[in-house]
Amino acid sequence: MHIFQKLTVWLLKAWLLLSFSLLFISEVNAEQAILIHHPELQNEDFSKQSLVRIYAMKKRYWSDGTPVTVFTLASDNNTHKSFVTHYLRMQPYQLKRLWHRLVFSGTGSIPQEVSSKDIMLEKVKSTPGAIGYIDHSQIKNISETMLPGGIINE
Amino acid sequence: MNRYIRHTLSFLITGLASTSLYAAEDIKIRGFFSQAMVVSEDNEFFGTESGTHFDYREFGLNASWELNPKLRISGQLLSRKVGTLEDGDPEIDFLLADYNFYVDDTTSAGIRLGRVKSEYGIYNTVRDVPHAKPGIFVPPAIYFEAFRGQLLALDGGAFYLNHQSGIGELNLDVFGGKSKLNNNGIEQQAFQSSINGEFEEVEKNGFKISFVPSSIPGLYLAFSLFDASVDLESIPNYSFAELGLAAAAFPTNPLVVFNYLSSYNIDTTLQNYSIQYNWRDWIFTGEYTRLDTEITNAASPVESLFPPTALDLVFADQKRESGTYYLQAEWQASEKISFYARYDDLYFDKEDKDGTQQAAQSPGFVSFARFNKRETIGSRWYITPDFSLTGEYSKNRGVAFLIGSEDTDYQSLEKDWDLFILQASYHFSL
Numbered sequence: 001m002h003i004f005q006k007l008t009v010w011l012l013k014a015w016l017l018l019s020f021s022l023l024f025i026s027e028v029n030a031e032q033a034i035l036i037h038h039p040e041l042q043n044e045d046f047s048k049q050s051l052v053r054i055y056a057m058k059k060r061y062w063s064d065g066t067p068v069t070v071f072t073l074a075s076d077n078n079t080h081k082s083f084v085t086h087y088l089r090m091q092p093y094q095l096k097r098l099w100h101r102l103v104f105s106g107t108g109s110i111p112q113e114v115s116s117k118d119i120m121l122e123k124v125k126s127t128p129g130a131i132g133y134i135d136h137s138q139i140k141n142i143s144e145t146m147l148p149g150g151i152i153n154e
Numbered sequence: 155m156n157r158y159i160r161h162t163l164s165f166l167i168t169g170l171a172s173t174s175l176y177a178a179e180d181i182k183i184r185g186f187f188s189q190a191m192v193v194s195e196d197n198e199f200f201g202t203e204s205g206t207h208f209d210y211r212e213f214g215l216n217a218s219w220e221l222n223p224k225l226r227i228s229g230q231l232l233s234r235k236v237g238t239l240e241d242g243d244p245e246i247d248f249l250l251a252d253y254n255f256y257v258d259d260t261t262s263a264g265i266r267l268g269r270v271k272s273e274y275g276i277y278n279t280v281r282d283v284p285h286a287k288p289g290i291f292v293p294p295a296i297y298f299e300a301f302r303g304q305l306l307a308l309d310g311g312a313f314y315l316n317h318q319s320g321i322g323e324l325n326l327d328v329f330g331g332k333s334k335l336n337n338n339g340i341e342q343q344a345f346q347s348s349i350n351g352e353f354e355e356v357e358k359n360g361f362k363i364s365f366v367p368s369s370i371p372g373l374y375l376a377f378s379l380f381d382a383s384v385d386l387e388s389i390p391n392y393s394f395a396e397l398g399l400a401a402a403a404f405p406t407n408p409l410v411v412f413n414y415l416s417s418y419n420i421d422t423t424l425q426n427y428s429i430q431y432n433w434r435d436w437i438f439t440g441e442y443t444r445l446d447t448e449i450t451n452a453a454s455p456v457e458s459l460f461p462p463t464a465l466d467l468v469f470a471d472q473k474r475e476s477g478t479y480y481l482q483a484e485w486q487a488s489e490k491i492s493f494y495a496r497y498d499d500l501y502f503d504k505e506d507k508d509g510t511q512q513a514a515q516s517p518g519f520v521s522f523a524r525f526n527k528r529e530t531i532g533s534r535w536y537i538t539p540d541f542s543l544t545g546e547y548s549k550n551r552g553v554a555f556l557i558g559s560e561d562t563d564y565q566s567l568e569k570d571w572d573l574f575i576l577q578a579s580y581h582f583s584l
Binding site: 019 | 182184186193194195206214216218220223226228229230248250252257258259262266270271279280283285286287314316318323368371434435486487488489490491492493531533535536538539540545547572573574576581
């Protein structure tokens with residue numbers, strides 16, 4: 001079989017074998033993200049569709065006219081991963097692909113990255129129009145006015 | 155340099171000079187780098203010889219500066235080393251001022267001036283950005299490399315509108331301007347050789363309209379219209395002796411007259427239909443382009459040496475319609491791994507899909523350079539969120555996707571060929 005002697009085909013097989021084997025190495029993610037928002041945004045729409053538009057930087061203003069300010073943690077942060085997979089129902093790299101599209105085509109700007117969960121909480125609490133997420137363990141530090149509908153809705 | 159670019163540049167420099175007035179955090183610097191290993195045993199790919207090479211790398215450096223919520227300046231330097239096609243010299247990929255003059259909770263509208271990316275299809279604006287697309291290359295049937303210069307950014311302006319209503323989200327982009335070509339892919343495509351004179355500047359304009367219906371979450375529909383026209387420029391003065399030799403060679407080699415043209419205009423209109431559907435971990439994408447090419451004003455002083463009708467066939471105005479499409483499936487299998495498969499199909503002439511008519515009319519033309527069918531499978535592994543390895547294998551029939559390399563020896567190309575590429579990509583921010 002001439003075709004299986006070709007280098008390109010061997011490389012293909014090796015690459016696919018590696019890719020598939022990586023599928024079985026899954027990381028256990030114990031942290032659970034909770035969506036939070038500035039206390040004055042209680043009447044806004046926090047459905048999955050609305051959140052995707054917000055994190056894709058398409059929804060720029062709330063219904064009361066306040067500009068939307070989006071905060072995020074680093075892409076490899078476990079709370080971030082939990083937020084993206086549970087609330088936005090996509091893989092973190094898919095969200096990042098949307099952000100790369102905005103930045104590298106010159107058509108938009110992307111969310112502000114903050115360096116820790118505590119800073120995230122502080123920023124969302126103090127910035128009008130802000131939206132973000134915290135880890136489940138921080139829930140005792142916030143008032144229910146920062147939760148959509150006043151409840152934990154993950 | 156176009157005057158819009160010059161204005162934007164002076165605006166940018168004036169702005170930078172007064173940077174101290176603004177907080178440094180308003181200026182963001184980001185970039186990307188990619189390096190590929192190309193294994194192409196049958197045909198030369200981005201190179202002059204078949205085999206394995208590392209001669210494909212890209213580097214992009216991007217700065218974005220938000221002066222206020224309505225005014226943003228952003229620019230990008232791009233360096234591409236692509237075999238014999240591109241030498242890696244940094245170029246201004248785009249440099250623009252974006253004025254978002256109207257925005258409320260449902261509508262946003264604005265203008266971009268300077269060098270702006272042409273909105274065409276799903277991937278044109280991000281064709282060189284590794285992590286903004288699933289594979290190593292954007293689908294070649296729609297975004298083929300030989301047409302890169304025509305599709306890339308333009309010096310001019312664009313108007314954009316985004317509107318969200320109960321039925322869905324509507325986006326409109328309208329643009330117009332000019333750009334310089336930086337390789338002679340068009341010559342290779344039209345003549346299968348490098349000729350006297352150059353195609354240097356493209357005039358382009360068009361629009362893209364897209365719609366995301368509320369009733370079907372995950373569905374994206376778009377239509378783009380793109381018009382690009384180029385004229386042959388920098389034509390030398392041919393000596394009478396040169397023309398005489400060309401005329402003498404003509405009966406046995408008709409292609410020789412293409413090397414002694416006095417004018418040649420190519421006008422291309424593309425109508426692109428895009429559909430994308432995201433369902434759970436799957437993204438299905440399809441795009442179809444109808445490509446109309448019109449060749450006018452083809453003329454050569456060699457004509458005067460022949461009776462009036464002898465060269466009519468060569469210099470008559472020509473209209474060609476072609477169709478091209480791809481279908482792509484992507485499976486976002488886990489947090490670090492994605493798989494994709496794609497089928498690309500391109501032909502240059504609807505009436506002559508396998509190129510045999512063209513080859514019969516023009517001795518020396520390779521028929522299978524007029525189409526390309528490609529099956530691709532690949533996967534990407536995100537070692538970190540910003541560092542990935544992508545491996546991709548494709549089986550090809552026809553060599554239209556190879557067109558563009560300088561001094562390609564068309565006669566030596568294989569009609570059926572395989573390609574494996576491994577690419578490492580890294581995105582960073584400073």
